[in-house]
Amino acid sequence: MKNIAIVGLGNMGQALLKGMLNSKAVDRKNVIGIEKDKSKADFVTENLNVKVFDNFEALKNVQTIIIAVKPQNIEEVLEKIKKIAEKKIIISIVAGITVNFIKKYLKNSKIVRCMPNTPALVLNGITGVYCDIVVNDEEKEIVKGILSSFGEVIFFENEDDIDKVTALSGSGPAYVFYFIDALIEAGVFIGLSRENAHQLVKKTFEGSLALLAQTSKEPSLLKAMVTSPAGTTINALKIFEKEGLKGTIMDAVMAAYKRSKELGRG
Ligand SMILES: NC(=O)c1ccc[n+]([C@@H]2O[C@H](COP(=O)([O-])OP(=O)(O)OC[C@H]3O[C@@H](n4cnc5c(N)ncnc54)[C@H](OP(=O)(O)O)[C@@H]3O)[C@@H](O)[C@H]2O)c1
Structure with missing residues (x-):
């Protein structure tokens, strides 16, 4: 699997990172974090031995970017990654943020919207996934490989179903x-x-x-x-x-x- 970055290493970001490492879906040398809170960044570096940056330069070399910040921070992240996100797979776990919203910033990226839940913390989560039409089968397999490292995965054909997933298994x-x-x-x-x-x-x-x-x-x-x-x-x-x-x-x-x-x- 090629390089992956997680932007936002709070509750969910850390859960996803632990899941990927524990299940060996990703090697720690192939994953990086971007986190603005220094104490969380230090915690991840010390405990999970993963490199964490406070700027977005390091994203140039990754294939897949997982966005795990709160909804109020999504725009600043999209603004910062828009120049380097072209053709990359962007997996957003941000509640309520639609593919169209992300596309306004990232026109030529492969956007995936998903909703995991907190049992991902113990590798027992379930994630509903919706992929934009331009995401091909090979890229869907990459997404599945990442998300299934912390639980089960269901792909949906309609984006509206992700709001239903949010109401049922997210909450x-x-x-x-x-x-x-x-x-x-x-x-x-x-x-x-x-x-x-x-x-x-x-x-x-x-x-x-x-x-x-x-x-x-x-x-x-x-x-x-x-x-x-x-x-x-x-x-x-x-x-x-x-x-x-x-x-x-x-x-x-x-x-x-x-x-x-x-x-x-x-
Ligand atoms: N909790 C759930 O059950 C659940 C389930 C499914 C999906 N989600 C979604 O997951 C997302 C994350 O939730 P969470 O509970 O993990 O939030 P969280 O604990 O607040 O983690 C988000 C982290 O991102 C950091 N951050 C914010 N802006 C950033 C930026 N520009 N660059 C780098 N790092 C930045 C935050 O730092 P600061 O604290 O300094 O702002 C924080 O450490 C949310 O959008 C939520 O909708 C949550």
């Missing part, structure tokens, strides 16, 4: 932690110690996902396996249904999708 870890936290509180509410409730809930999630991974059964069937007639589980599920929890979850994801489109720039 998804927050929903999962919200539900885990609520269950722990419920355990405390019925009289368990917080420590025991935490252990019980955490392992229940881990075990349920392991079960799901080992079967072709739909989640609704796995749910039915726990739900005996007139038993305890159906009494709990009845409350979820009465309170409209499923509808609430659908509304919440729709709200996130709408917000992602609202925030979008392009």
Whole structure:
């Protein structure tokens, strides 16, 4: 794989870098970072043994540039790389920034918009990807090789789907932690110690996902396996249904999708 640069070594930039190094998708001598915060740059150099620069000169020799800065910083980055980005693959993970927006600055680059999620930190992420029409199959393979180093990858044909990915799996870890936290509180509410409730809930999630991974059964069937007639589980599920929890979850994801489109720039 040719040289890669990551611009912005914050939470996500570092997660992606660690993923690429740990999975051996990239050798550390073939990757560089660009980061303006000196403490983060020093941290990456010392801990990951990767060269980090505070200017954009070093990008001249790379094939692929991953942009991992916050949306408010994207324009300054595009402005700085526009002269050297020609024909390079530009992978943006910046939420809401469209391919057209990036194209206004980088007319002749191969632009890829994607949305990873925080489990990328432990090489267990999932990334939705949309490639501009000019990105060819060989370049798509390069993109896949990079992104699959920290989890699964799904390519989408419509850019609008990336806003849906943002609402579902991009924000998804927050929903999962919200539900885990609520269950722990419920355990405390019925009289368990917080420590025991935490252990019980955490392992229940881990075990349920392991079960799901080992079967072709739909989640609704796995749910039915726990739900005996007139038993305890159906009494709990009845409350979820009465309170409209499923509808609430659908509304919440729709709200996130709408917000992602609202925030979008392009
Ligand atoms: N967190 C998530 O769950 C998640 C999931 C998917 C996608 N994303 C996207 O990932 C992107 C990064 O998020 P994050 O949480 O990793 O942000 P972050 O922790 O703030 O990291 C961004 C880093 O880029 C640096 N930076 C800003 N402008 C720069 C420039 N011109 N040159 C070099 N470095 C620059 C920032 O430095 P300063 O702090 O000094 O500004 C910061 O260290 C966002 O656009 C977000 O939408 C996040």
